[in-house]
Amino acid sequence: MTIWKKKSKILVTCPKGVVPYLKTEIETLGFPVLYELDTAIQTEGSLADTMILNLHLRTTQRVLYLLETLPADTPGALYARMNALPWEELLHESGKDAYLCVTSIVDNSSITDTRFVNVKAKDAIVDRIRDKCGLRPDSGPEKDKAVIHVYWKNDRAEVYLDTSGERLARRGYRKIPLEAPMQETLAAAVIMATGWKPEEPLVNPMCGSGTIAIETALIALGRAPGLLRNNYGFMYIKGFSDTLWQETRKKAKDKAIKKLPGKIIATDISKSAVIAARQNAQTAGVDHLIEFVVCPCEKTAIPEQSGVIILNPPYGERMGDIKKLETTYQGIGDFFKKTGGGYRGYIFTGNLDLAKKVGLRTKRRIILYNGDIECRLLEYELYAGSRKNSEEK
Numbered sequence: 218m219t220i221w222k223k224k225s226k227i228l229v230t231c232p233k234g235v236v237p238y239l240k241t242e243i244e245t246l247g248f249p250v251l252y253e254l255d256t257a258i259q260t261e262g263s264l265a266d267t268m269i270l271n272l273h274l275r276t277t278q279r280v281l282y283l284l285e286t287l288p289a290d291t292p293g294a295l296y297a298r299m300n301a302l303p304w305e306e307l308l309h310e311s312g313k314d315a316y317l318c319v320t321s322i323v324d325n326s327s328i329t330d331t332r333f334v335n336v337k338a339k340d341a342i343v344d345r346i347r348d349k350c351g352l353r354p355d356s357g358p359e360k361d362k363a364v365i366h367v368y369w370k371n372d373r374a375e376v377y378l379d380t381s382g383e384r385l386a387r388r389g390y391r392k393i394p395l396e397a398p399m400q401e402t403l404a405a406a407v408i409m410a411t412g413w414k415p416e417e418p419l420v421n422p423m424c425g426s427g428t429i430a431i432e433t434a435l436i437a438l439g440r441a442p443g444l445l446r447n448n449y450g451f452m453y454i455k456g457f458s459d460t461l462w463q464e465t466r467k468k469a470k471d472k473a474i475k476k477l478p479g480k481i482i483a484t485d486i487s488k489s490a491v492i493a494a495r496q497n498a499q500t501a502g503v504d505h506l507i508e509f510v511v512c513p514c515e516k517t518a519i520p521e522q523s524g525v526i527i528l529n530p531p532y533g534e535r536m537g538d539i540k541k542l543e544t545t546y547q548g549i550g551d552f553f554k555k556t557g558g559g560y561r562g563y564i565f566t567g568n569l570d571l572a573k574k575v576g577l578r579t580k581r582r583i584i585l586y587n588g589d590i591e592c593r594l595l596e597y598e599l600y601a602g603s604r605k606n607s608e609e610k
């Protein structure tokens with residue numbers, strides 16, 4: 218049986234804090250959740266199933282298909298075990314697709330530099346292909362073709378096909394990223410964490426490059442985020458069927474709706490941010506569904522019915538200056554107090570001291586990581602009496 222049909226373990230990775238949302242997504246797609254880790258979920262399926270996972274999952278970074286688990290306690294043993302795998306059946310030895318990249322995570326006291334492991338594993342693969350086919354594929358750091366991932370802990374190495382290639386956060390619509398943009402996968406997790414429903418208005422002041430508003434539109438339409446990309450690691454594994462891929466894409470396209478059930482509003486004080494956000498939304502095919510306005514946060518118009526407001530203000534790690542930002546956060550508090558009536562307000566920030574300046578009591582605090590930065594998604598319930606709460610603080 219080819220691996221395109223053979224069931225194996227699949228590791229679906231995500232940023233820290235995102236596992237609960239990824240879990241819901243995996244279950245909704247009908248895949249089992251076998252095991253939960255801090256930054257990944259283990260499920261199972263065939264290599265063909267990874268097409269579905271790559272296409273539909275919004276909160277994952279990579280979809281890794283387990284090829285083999287090998288006993289290996291030294292780099293020499295890793296080379297020998299990996300060299301014994303039938304790589305010539307998996308990877309192209311010639312032509313434009315004959316290129317591979319090896320990545321690794323190593324937790325083995327005898328190894329201090331993972332680059333050494335990458336080279337050893339890569340040599341094992343290309344030497345094998347050269348011995349069997351007389352030709353060897355090129356290799357390097359680019360992840361736009363075949364990617365092999367090795368997870369080596371103590372005397373056990375797990376060898377995966379990285380079916381995503383480039384990480385899935387790179388949806389391809391953010392041509393103009395601006396400063397401090399949020400990863401697309403994290404933005405999707407933030408939206409899910411708010412419990413927002415597609416028929417509710419979603420308001421995103423301080424929208425920056427528009428990631429939150431764009432991800433909201435994609436979720437509201439049920440449009441698979443992977444439809445925006447046309448290059449994945451699985452395409453470089455022998456036996457890849459473009460017909461099956463096109464069918465999988467078509468099924469996903471047919472499921473999406475065209476009309477937005479609710480309203481999405483994105484505003485920013487910076488004109489160039491709004492221009493970039495609109496352009497990014499256009500690349501994603503959702504610009505006509507988002508109302509963009511250049512205005513300071515407090516001037517953002519809020520629709521009558523109840524809904525969700527999400528802000529990702531600067532938090533001083535990469536942009537802005539703390540003193541000025543204190544005023545910005547106070548301004549958000551005033552804006553929330555004015556909003557009142559049935560809205561839930563959310564601030565995603567990596568600076569809790571600044572968050573205190575909002576002056577409202579938080580209802581919920583969710584820990585999420587933006588890269589290495591521990592952040593919080595803070596929930597505020599906004600109602601006519603919000604002002605009273607601020608006095609209680």
Ligand SMILES: C[S@@+](CC[C@H](N)C(=O)[O-])C[C@H]1O[C@@H](n2cnc3c(N)ncnc32)[C@H](O)[C@@H]1O
Nearest residue numbers: 398399423424425426428486487513514529531
């Ligand atoms: C961290 S960025 C948002 C990044 C965004 N989530 C993304 O993915 O690109 C913060 C944004 O807040 C905007 N901003 C700062 N102060 C503001 C204010 N008082 N009113 C409105 N926007 C403001 C900045 O122009 C910047 O675009």
